[in-house]
Amino acid sequence: MAAKSKTQEETRILLGNAAIGRGIVEAGCHVMTSYPGTPSSEILPAVVAFKKELGLDTYIEWSANEKVAFDNALAASMSGKRAAVAMKQVGLNVASDSLMSSAYTGVIGGLVIISCDDPGPHSSQTEQDSRFFGMFAKVPVYDPSTPQEAKEMVKEAFELSETFQIPVILRPSIRISHARQNVKLTPVEKLDRPADFEKDPARWAATPRYRLVLHRRLNETLKQIQERFEKDTRWNYLVEDGDGSSLGIITCSMSFAALMDILEESDLKGIVDVLKIGTPYPLPQRRVADFTREHEKVLVIEETDTVIESQIIDKSNVLGRLTGHVPQEGELLPSVIHNILADFLRENGAAHLEKISDTGLADRIDELELPIRRPTLCPGCPERAAFYAIRKALPKAIYTSDIGCYTLGINLQAVDTVLDMGAGITLASGFYQAYHQDGNDIPIVATMGDSTFYHSGTSSLLSAVYNNARFILVILDNEITAMTGMQPTPGLGVTADGGEGKKVPIEGLIRGCGVTWIRTIDSYEVEELIELLKEAREYTLDPDGGIAVIVARHPCLIQYPEARREISIRVEVTEDCNGCRYCIDYFECPALRLIEEEERIEIDRKYCIDCGVCINVCPRGAIVEAVD
Amino acid sequence: MKNVQIILAGIGGQGILFSSRLIAEWGLRSGLDIMGSETHGMSQRGGSVTAHLKLGSFRSPVIREETADILYSFEENETYKSLKFIKSGGICFANLENENRFDRKVLDLLEQKEITFRTFDASGTALKIGSVMSANIILIGYSVGTGLVPFEYDDLKTVLESITKKAHLETNLKAFEIGYKAGRG
Numbered sequence: 001m002a003a004k005s006k007t008q009e010e011t012r013i014l015l016g017n018a019a020i021g022r023g024i025v026e027a028g029c030h031v032m033t034s035y036p037g038t039p040s041s042e043i044l045p046a047v048v049a050f051k052k053e054l055g056l057d058t059y060i061e062w063s064a065n066e067k068v069a070f071d072n073a074l075a076a077s078m079s080g081k082r083a084a085v086a087m088k089q090v091g092l093n094v095a096s097d098s099l100m101s102s103a104y105t106g107v108i109g110g111l112v113i114i115s116c117d118d119p120g121p122h123s124s125q126t127e128q129d130s131r132f133f134g135m136f137a138k139v140p141v142y143d144p145s146t147p148q149e150a151k152e153m154v155k156e157a158f159e160l161s162e163t164f165q166i167p168v169i170l171r172p173s174i175r176i177s178h179a180r181q182n183v184k185l186t187p188v189e190k191l192d193r194p195a196d197f198e199k200d201p202a203r204w205a206a207t208p209r210y211r212l213v214l215h216r217r218l219n220e221t222l223k224q225i226q227e228r229f230e231k232d233t234r235w236n237y238l239v240e241d242g243d244g245s246s247l248g249i250i251t252c253s254m255s256f257a258a259l260m261d262i263l264e265e266s267d268l269k270g271i272v273d274v275l276k277i278g279t280p281y282p283l284p285q286r287r288v289a290d291f292t293r294e295h296e297k298v299l300v301i302e303e304t305d306t307v308i309e310s311q312i313i314d315k316s317n318v319l320g321r322l323t324g325h326v327p328q329e330g331e332l333l334p335s336v337i338h339n340i341l342a343d344f345l346r347e348n349g350a351a352h353l354e355k356i357s358d359t360g361l362a363d364r365i366d367e368l369e370l371p372i373r374r375p376t377l378c379p380g381c382p383e384r385a386a387f388y389a390i391r392k393a394l395p396k397a398i399y400t401s402d403i404g405c406y407t408l409g410i411n412l413q414a415v416d417t418v419l420d421m422g423a424g425i426t427l428a429s430g431f432y433q434a435y436h437q438d439g440n441d442i443p444i445v446a447t448m449g450d451s452t453f454y455h456s457g458t459s460s461l462l463s464a465v466y467n468n469a470r471f472i473l474v475i476l477d478n479e480i481t482a483m484t485g486m487q488p489t490p491g492l493g494v495t496a497d498g499g500e501g502k503k504v505p506i507e508g509l510i511r512g513c514g515v516t517w518i519r520t521i522d523s524y525e526v527e528e529l530i531e532l533l534k535e536a537r538e539y540t541l542d543p544d545g546g547i548a549v550i551v552a553r554h555p556c557l558i559q560y561p562e563a564r565r566e567i568s569i570r571v572e573v574t575e576d577c578n579g580c581r582y583c584i585d586y587f588e589c590p591a592l593r594l595i596e597e598e599e600r601i602e603i604d605r606k607y608c609i610d611c612g613v614c615i616n617v618c619p620r621g622a623i624v625e626a627v628d
Numbered sequence: 629m630k631n632v633q634i635i636l637a638g639i640g641g642q643g644i645l646f647s648s649r650l651i652a653e654w655g656l657r658s659g660l661d662i663m664g665s666e667t668h669g670m671s672q673r674g675g676s677v678t679a680h681l682k683l684g685s686f687r688s689p690v691i692r693e694e695t696a697d698i699l700y701s702f703e704e705n706e707t708y709k710s711l712k713f714i715k716s717g718g719i720c721f722a723n724l725e726n727e728n729r730f731d732r733k734v735l736d737l738l739e740q741k742e743i744t745f746r747t748f749d750a751s752g753t754a755l756k757i758g759s760v761m762s763a764n765i766i767l768i769g770y771s772v773g774t775g776l777v778p779f780e781y782d783d784l785k786t787v788l789e790s791i792t793k794k795a796h797l798e799t800n801l802k803a804f805e806i807g808y809k810a811g812r813g
Contacts, residue, residue: 013652013662122667146663146687179689180648180664182656257688264685265695334692356693361737362712368731370705373639373675 019147021046023154028189031076033069036484037088038123040116066091077111079195086114104214110158129305226282235278248295380609382523382554387414393533397443404449422456424448429464444471451481465514478556523554569612576622631684637710638702643764648679655683665689762803769804773811
């Protein structure tokens with residue numbers, strides 16, 4: 001039985017992801033799992049914060065990867081508990097095997113999957129639309145347009161999931177995840193659900209013959225959910241001030257929010273009717289068909305892809321991405337929606353809306369050619385030191401790399417490929433075999449961060465070892481998941497809510513994958529690392545050799561300021577500097593600045609943290625330890 | 629009070645997010661709805677940071693070009709990049725060492741759009757009081773002093789007191805006061 005606790009109602013300014021975390025807590029969720037990734041990373045920490053604030057006993061874990069997170073949450077749900085799993089959109093690719101199958105087997109306790117999309121993309125390798133995963137796997141999707149709505153949708157998603165015994169996806173886009181809004185908090189539901197897994201092998205271990213039965217059942221369930229969404233007016237509604245215009249817009253999520261602000265601010269309310277969709281899959285088909293029938297022209301504005309548009313059956317008067325009226329890629333920023341709306345109104349003779357275009361001001365600012373701040377590794381970052389050494393030791397190698405801060409090794413010309421999590425190793429192995437087949441054993445250096453190695457390094461590495469591949473793997477171990485905001489890794493032995501976990505040292509995993517040549521070194525020891533890399537190369541060429549793994553370890557200085565040099569090495573640039581740019585191009589430290597007029601380098605003290613690594617870099621020896 | 633849209637722009641480490649929180653909390657206490665967003669580049673330090681803040685009745689967390697009422701800019705290049713967001717008749721408060729160095733043509737274009745452009749050397753002032761991190765609070769104090777923004781001195785000061793960590797309270801209040809006095813002129 002559900003019992004409501006008597007906490008007072010309160011309003012707080014919350015980040016969208018914190019609002020989602022709050023929704024998870026308010027729904028009485030028992031188990032929350034996640035793997036960090038922008039824009040989803042703040043959801044789990046918000047659940048931890050609310051758990052501590054409210055004295056709850058929620059089980060929370062950072063899992064090794066998204067599939068692991070998914071399965072752990074699913075098992076809790078199979079035991080009758082409520083469970084949530086959060087990840088970024090490409091994380092759902094990793095968890096997709098489980099998602100597809102669990103749609104068939106279904107759930108017992110509510111299971112909510114939060115997959116955060118990144119149109120833009122701001123911090124991802126694709127602009128993929130998680131709502132399509134809902135369609136693909138045949139599970140319902142909620143699509144929030146504000147943090148407040150996201151919180152309420154999470155709660156309803158749990159209820160829907162339990163009612164229909166199906167996993168449910170919440171798809172916030174990055175602007176919802178990273179919005180801040182005053183959010184109304186409501187009391188936390190307390191659900192007493194001791195784990196109670198009821199054995200039913202025909203369902204939970206279904207063979208293909210029964211899978212057909214499950215699929216039929218799933219299709220029936222989806223029809224019932226669609227009927228429920230047809231009647232829903234909480235998330236799917238006509239905006240009231242639409243007054244029978246011949247033009248209609250169907251929209252959702254952030255695009256809906258931006259459109260409504262534009263109509264309001266431009267005094268265009270009533271010029272178009274707006275149908276807002278919060279449950280894009282399964283689409284409430286009758287509601288949408290009524291809307292398209294009642295309007296001469298209907299424009300679909302949705303992010304990131306064509307989930308609503310594709311599902312519309314009669315598209316004869318429907319405009320959108322498929323007709324070229326909405327850009328096929330990139331984020332639908334308010335300015336983009338403004339211009340789409342202006343064109344739509346003009347083409348249909350409805351109203352004049354001045355387009356946002358290059359004004360004199362924008363032109364003039366373009367002329368100023370302001371410097372662009374490209375993302376770069378922090379001053380003193382140990383990965384910079386490692387990349388420099390790699391490039392110096394083996395300048396002709398193919399450099400396969402991976403996802404993390406160290407992707408920025410591309411700036412040091414020490415990263416040639418970035419595909420997805422784990423591909424630093426798999427591509428290295430693949431390149432080796434492709435060249436080796438021709439009798440050509442070229443140098444290959446794979447780089448991978450610690451968290452990425454725990455995420456998906458082991459299966460790649462053991463497969464490469466087993467198949468006799470030869471390359472060098474440098475694990476850049478900064479003892480944290482830095483890029484996404486300092487989440488712990490299995491190497492740390494600290495759990496998601498600060499408890500004690502069991503440490504899983506990286507070297508043991510590497511050994512377990514069958515590698516015998518393993519060396520550990522401090523990334524700051526550039527000269528030694530260069531020598532070690534040369535040794536490693538020899539080992540990959542030795543008849544009795546194999547894959548060589550170097551663990552280049554030095555803690556991230558942002559997370560661990562104490563990892564700075566105990567005795568700082570203050571550097572200065574001597575008269576020997578001729579402004580050749582070598583240090584800028586191959587070391588790229590923000591503290592090294594080229595003074596073009598004087599053709600020399602200057603140390604910017606604002607940024608320099610006295611790590612002294614750049615002393616190794618200058619070919620003329622012009623960067624030296626300062627004599628005070 | 630009517631709706632207000634504010635942009636705060638600068639680079640990492642300048643306290644953009646704290647400034648945004650200060651104004652948002654003020655809005656919440658004034659009974660306004662809050663909607664905002666933050667964008668930061670991938671780098672931890674020194675990258676562009678922009679906060680959009682909408683007080684009043686809004687749905688979207690992102691401000692469109694030519695609609696912001698107020699721009700606070702804490703760094704020169706970020707000022708140039710963010711000017712496009714200000715509406716005709718809006719205001720910009722820019723942390724600038726020397727206004728004479730600012731592009732003349734841009735200033736003319738701002739004038740054509742009747743945008744008020746007020747500059748103050750908040751960083752220099754912060755350095756003088758021995759707290760380089762306080763330039764953000766000095767510039768906000770300055771804006772309150774000019775009387776061109778909707779926040780009253782006492783109200784904003786109360787919020788500042790309540791959200792500042794104890795260790796920084798004295799410095800922040802001093803910074804606010806100095807900025808305010810300079811703004812009053």
